[in-house]
Amino acid sequence: MLQNVIIGQYYPASSPLHRMDSRSKLIAAFFYLFIVFLANSWVTYGLLVAFTAVTITLSKVPLRFLYKGLKPILILVVFTMLLHVFLTKEGELLYKAGFLEIYEGGIIQGVFIAMRLLLLVLMTSLLTLTTTPIDITDGLEHLLGPLKKWKLPVHEFALMMSISLRFIPTLLQETEKIMKAQMARGADFTSGPIKERAKAFVPLLVPLFVSSFKRAEELALAMEARGYRGGEGRTRLRALEWHKRDTFALLLLLLLTASLLLLRS
């Protein structure tokens, strides 16, 4: 079971998007979060949809992976859409049944909001689908680097992230081992009422916690033995490389922003 665990939702492939620097992808995704709100007409939304569609094609990520990421928020999308359909009272009245009134403006508004949500989620999941968690961590550490001046522990935060990522498979293996050990003693994790099942997890979690603390302590000692003394004066093996395509991608995004500003009504 553990061989198949994918950390995060990274989809390994070789695409222009995969090859982009994690910093430019982070900046782009963040920027995109704001410009989505600029769109307010069919033309501007069309432009955003086209841009997103091209990006998805470039990423070589299969659509069913994207769908998997969208599934949890689909209910939310439908719900907000309906809310807008029923509550916006603008434009022509299209349908009336008792207290229920649907206006033309409501339908348009509902579709726009649904598109906005979908576009946001699609773009952010593209970031995690095409960038490994460790690259995202590196990118964040670089981008947030200037905040060190204000005593923000950026390096410590990044190291914490990368150590957590490194220990996920180890802890999963350990969980499996403890589970088997408890099952051999008659523990039942899979049947019974929810309350009983939740209780069954206590003898799994307690040893896991205890051993995690022990691991943390030993790891800290090993790190110290290897000369760790915080972020100051540290060099790094992982190098991020900013290519022309990264600058190009960001310029493209600026162009999109400009067109949105011009075309919005």
Place this chain on the structure above:
Amino acid sequence: MENIITVKDVTFFYPGEEIPTLKGVTLDVHKGEWLSIVGHNGSGKSTLAKMLNGLLLPNEGAVYVSSYTTERPDDIWEVRRQVGMVFQNPDNQFVGTSVQDDIAFGLENFGVPRDEMVKRISESVERVGMEAFLNQEPHQLSGGQKQRVAIAGILAQKPSVIVLDEATSMLDPIGRIEVIETVRELNQKEGITVISITHDLEEALSADRVVVMKMGEKAAEGIPEDIFQQRELLKSAGLDLPFSLKLSEALRQQGVELDKSYLTQEELVNALWKLA
């Protein structure tokens, strides 16, 4: 012979404890030797190991590593670069997300420039025979392989001493041989000093010198042949005699005419087949 580490009259208490864990321990480690420190649980051997690179500091006495000492805070980092340490649990000392990231960890700490880092990493993985695993993640490696990566991480720092703190006790027999052979080669070919902390006397057999720890004190020190003749001492230190030694003794008691007790299986076999 030139000393690489000198432990001078070291006494150490863990905070809040009345009885010292180390009582006036004095020890010389010669350059290029393989020194085994053996002892039962609680004999202070691991505490002694942690004194050697300043992870713990003595309450009394001092530890010198070549011209540095753990007394001076400025020296600690150089001491830790020179004295690399492999711990017991292979998982809990693997910091990086892949083999090369882990080897780089120590180098990053010491501010080695990136180009130099890349060079040293490829050089040190070769020395432990892990060059095919450079991009592997820790959960894909066996315990023995992880320990070899730990050794590579130390080698990249260009150390003079490698301390194995029970580094083979959690490994299967194959992993144990893997690690011991790797370290032996480094010891013999490159003259790196090895200090191995263990409760396994079989492992101590191949050392140049053995130190026996008992209740926080140095109970004996000498070449393995001499140490292993002192059966009473080893027993009182809570140590289990090597199998070939026990066997040759049992044989002698049964009236088999062996002229002495043999330390290794090979010696014993050679003596046995020559018997008429």
